[in-house]
Amino acid sequence: xxxxxxxxxxxxxxxxxxxxxxxxxxxxxxxxxxxxxxxxxxxxxxxxxxxxxxxxxxxxxxxxxxxxxxxxxxxxxxxxxxxxxxxxxxxxxxxxxxxxxxxxxxxxxxxxxxxxxxxxxxxxxxxxxxxxxxxxxxxxxxxxxxxxxxxxxxxxxxxxxxxxxxxxxxxxxxxxxxxxxxxxxx
Numbered sequence: 001x002x003x004x005x006x007x008x009x010x011x012x013x014x015x016x017x018x019x020x021x022x023x024x025x026x027x028x029x030x031x032x033x034x035x036x037x038x039x040x041x042x043x044x045x046x047x048x049x050x051x052x053x054x055x056x057x058x059x060x061x062x063x064x065x066x067x068x069x070x071x072x073x074x075x076x077x078x079x080x081x082x083x084x085x086x087x088x089x090x091x092x093x094x095x096x097x098x099x100x101x102x103x104x105x106x107x108x109x110x111x112x113x114x115x116x117x118x119x120x121x122x123x124x125x126x127x128x129x130x131x132x133x134x135x136x137x138x139x140x141x142x143x144x145x146x147x148x149x150x151x152x153x154x155x156x157x158x159x160x161x162x163x164x165x166x167x168x169x170x171x172x173x174x175x176x177x178x179x180x181x182x183x184x185x186x
Contacts, residue, residue, distance in 0.1 A: 002095025005088045012080070015099065024078065030057050031100060032108030032177070034116065035073075046075025056112045063093045103180065110174075110181025114138060117168055126185055139185040147182040151175045 006015075012024035019026040025041040035051035036043040043051075050073055055061065061072075067089050069078040083089045097105075114124045123130035123137035130137060141147055154175035157167050170178060 002091035002093075002098070005083070005092050006095050008083075009080070009092065012078075015096075027096065029100070029104070029108060030096060031059065031062070031105040032110075032112060033057050034112040037112070044075055044077040046073050047077075052116070054113075054116045056109055056116075058109065059093050059097055062096065063089050066092055106177045106180035107184045108181075109177035110179065110184075113170070113174055113178055114181060121165070138182060141182055142186045147179055147186075150182070151179060154178055 009024075009027075012022050013027050014020055014022060015027040015030075019028050021038070021041045025038050025043070033056065035055040035057060036048035037051050055073075057065075065072045066083055067086070068082045069076050069080060070082075083092065111124070114122070118124055118138070119130075121130060121132040121135040123135075123139065126139050128137075136144065151172070154168070154170045155172055157169045
């Protein structure tokens with residue numbers, strides 16, 4: 001059912017092997033991706049800023065956007081007015097979710113979160129250099145900690161004791177996504 005409803009989206013968006021950008025961006029690996037974050041698509045300033053401020057596409061945020069794109073993110077250039085039928089929104093989101101494994105989505109979500117909230121100081125990727133040499137690279141955290149044990153700290157408020165490091169609190173799903181990403185770097 002979701003694939004049938006998605007046919008309306010396919011006028012502007014491609015998904016699947018060989019998908020490319022059209023009037024809208026390709027939607028491969030959408031869930032867990034920061035909004036406005038594909039390097040080869042020209043997003044609206046509103047969507048780029050939303051991604052830079054932490055908007056990550058989850059089933060929930062995607063459902064809200066699909067239902068009312070211009071109200072969800074004013075300034076979006078998406079011309080589609082949205083799906084008014086909640087069952088159709090649910091079907092499209094379920095279809096998009098079905099195209100990926102939960103582990104893929106969790107790792108990508110965690111990557112988007114650490115890039116957004118930690119990338120100003122830490123190296124968050126597998127090979128990058130962080131802006132602050134004294135901030136540990138996330139790819140090396142597993143040498144210092146069992147990253148699986150960080151869930152409680154991420155939810156209750158992670159603080160290192162360094163005066164210039166802000167304290168972060170993630171919800172439990174976000175914490176699990178961050179851990180999934182950190183484990184993918186091991």
